Amino acid sequence: MKRVVALSVALLFVAAAAHGDDSKRYAYSWPLTLTGDAAAWQVELPLEVYRTLTDPQMRDLVVVDDQGNAVPTAARAADPATVVSARTELPLFALPAGLPSNPADAPLNLRIERDADGRLRSIGADLGTAAKATPDSRDYLIDAGNLDAPIDRLRLDWDEGAGSVNAQFALAASDDLQNWRSAVAGASVLSLAQDGNRLELHEIDATGVHAKYLRLRRLDHGVMLPGLRVSAVTLARRSPARAAREWLSRTAKEPAASGAPTLTGVEYRYDLPAALPIEAIKLDLIADNSVARVGIASRRSGAQAWTPRADFTAFHLQQGGDAIVNDETTLTGAVRDNEWRVQSATPLNRAPILHLAWRPDRFVFLGDGTHSYRLVAGSATARRADYPVDVALAQLRGKLGADWQPPLAALGARQTLAGDAALRAPTPASKYDWKTFLLWAVLVAAAAAIGYLALSLLRGQKSA
Helix, strand or coil, X not given: CHXXXXXXXXXXXXXXXXXCECHHHCCEEEEEECCCCCCEEEEECCHHHHCXXXXXXXXXXXXXXXXXXXXXXXXXXXXXXXEEEEEEEECEEEECCCCCCXXXXXXXXXXXXXXXXXXXXXXEECCCCCCCCCCCCCEXXXXXXXXXXXXXXXXXXXXXXXXXXXXEEEEEEECCCCCCEEEEEEEEEEEEEECCEEEEECEEEEEEECCCEEEEEECCXXXXXXXXXXXXXXXXXXXXXXXXXXXXXXXXXXXXXXXEEECCEEEEEEECCCCXXXXXXXXXXXXXXXXXXXXXXXXXXXXXXXXXXXXXXXXXXXXXXXXXXXXCEEEEEEECCCXXXXXXXXXXXXXXXXXXXXXXXXEEEECCCCCCEEEEECCCCCCCCCCCHHHHHHHHHHHHCCCCCCCEEEECCCEECCHHHHHCCCCCCCCCCHHHHHHHHHHHHHHHHXXXXXXXXXXXXXXX
């Protein structure tokens, strides 16, 4: 932890030395509320912050301390999902002999008792006249209803002293004990010893099996496995916590609200309040029983060319009092454009409504927990420096665990710094600086006067 603190302090010192009071160059600020004790925090950007940003890379945004000095701040990259392995022991119940060898041939007529958690506590079976109950059962029922993820492997263990084991098993799965499907046709478990060497194989590959009940059936007639126990190894992909997705609805702007004619049909234009990270779109046709082939494009500003984003058939149908509409379309990566265009091959009675899904960005900053901090944003000239915040986060995860995440800071009410004046680029200097020309004119005139006086003196000396 000392290394992490030292790195954080060093980054804070460099940031303060390099920039001084950075807050004066920004338009607005938001106080941050920190709870708990941490060396790094993250802040989620609301729409209000996006409205103030002028830089396409969002570099006119930084966190400052109570002295106005910038602290190490960086956009948080999306952490990849990690594969988590878990091993869970499953309740195992021996079934009487005499059941059909193929579970699909007949359902299991079982009398089941469960505990308060819903787990099997005891079972009984109605085997009919064809069944012959014997104490050496080779058929087992497994309760797998509490597993949250599909099974990757099924592990069988038994008590020592069974000697050499070479057993064959089949596995079937069911969700209702009535309908069964074959999951594993045949697999072996081994425990062999020879000349001091030992060969152990306890796992059965059951990749993707996910059912409430499993039926394990012994296929061979080898020795019984005393104290047989079954556990399942599951693999699940776990993603770190992300910001919730939000939807923004936009109506076509005038004069294109009625559909501006084009060579390929009509088009509608939509403006966003800020360059939000759009990850999905949905187009609603307002008129009932309408259908149209549409193409959607976007651009950052009017100076850029349109980039196609989606092409699909939109529809709004009425069936039995219910509306049937087209699904949303997921974009490839986040699109940060302000202007959007919908082109329809056929005219529409009413301008469609464009819905855009976006997920707020999160920024990470380093702090010591004893100072107050503010998020400042919006500047035509100020730009955030590049800080190796990811190095500090790696150190923290090495100490606190791979699943550790910086706590979330809360934003307060917006406060005005330089205001909208900070959003306007400074007026460039005139190409012709009259002050400079005037200075040069004075210098030339002075030089000419000195030269004239010098020549006058020389002439006077010669005449004398």
